[in-house]
Amino acid sequence: MRLAIAEINLTALAHNLAQVKQCAPQSKVMAVLKANAYGHGLVKIAQYLNDADAFAVARIDEALALRAGGLTKPIVLLEGVFDKDDWAILLANNFQTIIHDDNQLSALENAQLDTPIACWLKINTGMHRLGIAPSQFEDFYQRLQNSKNARNDIKLMTHFSSADDIQDTKTTEQIRLFNSLVVGKPQAHCLANSAAIIAWPAGHGDWVRPGLMLYGVSPMLNAIGQQHQLRPVMRLMTKVIAIRDVDSNQCVGYGGRWCSDKATKLAVVAMGYGDGYPRHAKQGTPVIIKGQRFGIVGSVSMDMITVDIGSNGAGIVVGDSVIMWGPELPVEEIAQCAATIPYELLCNITPRVSYEYVE
Template sequence: MRLAIAQINLTALADNLAQVRKFAPKSKVMAVLKANAYGHGLVKIAQHLNDADAFAVARIDEALALRAGGLTKPIVLLEGFFHQDDLPILLANNFQTIIHDENQLKALEEASLDEPISCWLKINTGMHRLGIAPAQLNDFYQRLQATSNAKDTINLMTHFSCADDLQDPKTAAQIALFDSLVQGKQQAHCLSNSAGIIAWPAGHGEWVRPGLMMYGVSPMLNATGKEHGLKPVMRLTTKVIAIRDVDAQQCVGYGGRWQSTKATKLAVVAMGYGDGYPRHAKQGTPVVIGSKRYPIAGSVSMDMISVDIGENTAGIKVGDEVEMWGPKLPVEEVAQCATTIPYELLCNITPRVSYEYLE
């Protein structure tokens, strides 16, 4: 009997990509596949995103894995390259690179390449992580146009810091700053991540780069994907492996964090932080058995979690399936219970979990 399983709904994936195009009908789509496609399986997910115009990853090894998997679409390296020796690899595999600092630009200018590389120039408009300062734009832009190692079309990019919060004025300010900087530069522009796609149409540009929303999860504060017409792609499940009687006033699990107030039954499920489930999920975090929610009781351990199923177990038995998150229980809700974000939960799935891809 297989225990922890991540079921990946590829039909939902395609539907979510279609929903992206509804939000941004005039933009091309750069599907973001970094961090193992947000924990969903890098190559398999890419193979089922035929309608995407390009892929984006964080690092070269992710891009190479896509090429090894037979993917031929354009691939953009969101962190760019890290050493001049990387440039022949980019050229040989037709990777596009972000340029976000002086070291990268100098390495590109000084390289000896047989052909030019496609470049995206990233501007820091308020994220203050990667990107050139606004005052550097014209210098970097002219130097990229001048070097024979960069293709003539220099695309322009930025990244939003607070687009998930409609009340925060920073996103509107970032859009305004970007628009003022790129006036007269007619190349393609890319500003919007998932939150920008959903909430800030003024920032869509010629390209958008959906990440979290493609996997059916809301990037917005205090929202679920369903509110945006998205469908969860991952359904994380396991099995009940034991059912135990617990008397009133008995403590359960490491540290005795939970104590029964009355006689009850506990279902022990084969899931824990060894599978990627959040260690700090609070007491009462729900799971779904059958069609009903039941609360976690006690600490999440490495391999097991206890669930209070009450005295009336409604026929729950060893071997029954337990949904940890999925269509019946949004991962956004579980993340709130663990004081984290859905991104972390999806990306933290460990190799012990089996993957099952559903067409």
């Protein structure tokens, strides 16, 4: 019997991509597939994103996995190139790269290439992570324009730091700065991540980069995906493997974090931090069994979690399915219970969880 399963709904994935296009109808779509497609399965997800115009990954091994899986769409390396031997790999696989500092630009200029490479010039407009300083823009722009190793259709991009908060003016400031730098430049512009696609249409540009919203999860603060007409793609499930009676004042699990105040029954479910479930989920974090919500009690263990199912046991038996998150139980809610973000929960799914793709 398979226990922990991540059910991936490909119809929901296609719906979410359609929602991206509805939000930004004039923009091309670069689907972000880094970190194993946010925990959903890199190659399989890419194969069902036929309407995307390009894919984006963080690192070259992710890009190579897509090509090995038969994907032929343009692939952009969001972190760029860090080794001189990688230029040959880019050429052989028709990868595109971000240029975000002088080391990368100098390496490109000095590389011995048979044909030029498609490049995206990233400007730091306020994220202060990757990207050239605004004062460097004209110099980098001209160097790329003059380099025999860069295709002449370079694209210009930035990244927002606070687009998830509609009350924060930082995104407006970043859009204004970017536009002031690129005015008069004919190249395509790319600014918007998932949050900006939803909340900042002024930042849509020629390309948008949806990540989290493709998987049906809200990128906005204190929101869930359904509020933006998104459909959760992952349902994380497991099984009940034991039912136990607990008397009043008995403590459960490592450290005795929870003690019963009355006689009750516990369902032991096959899920834990060894599967990627957050160890610090608080007491009462919900799961769904037989269509009803129940709260977890005690410490999340490596392989098991205990759930208080009440004194009558609610008719629950060994083998019943347990939903840890999914369309019925938003991963955003579980993230709040664990004092983290949905990105982390999705990306932390471990290899021992079986994947099942449905349409």
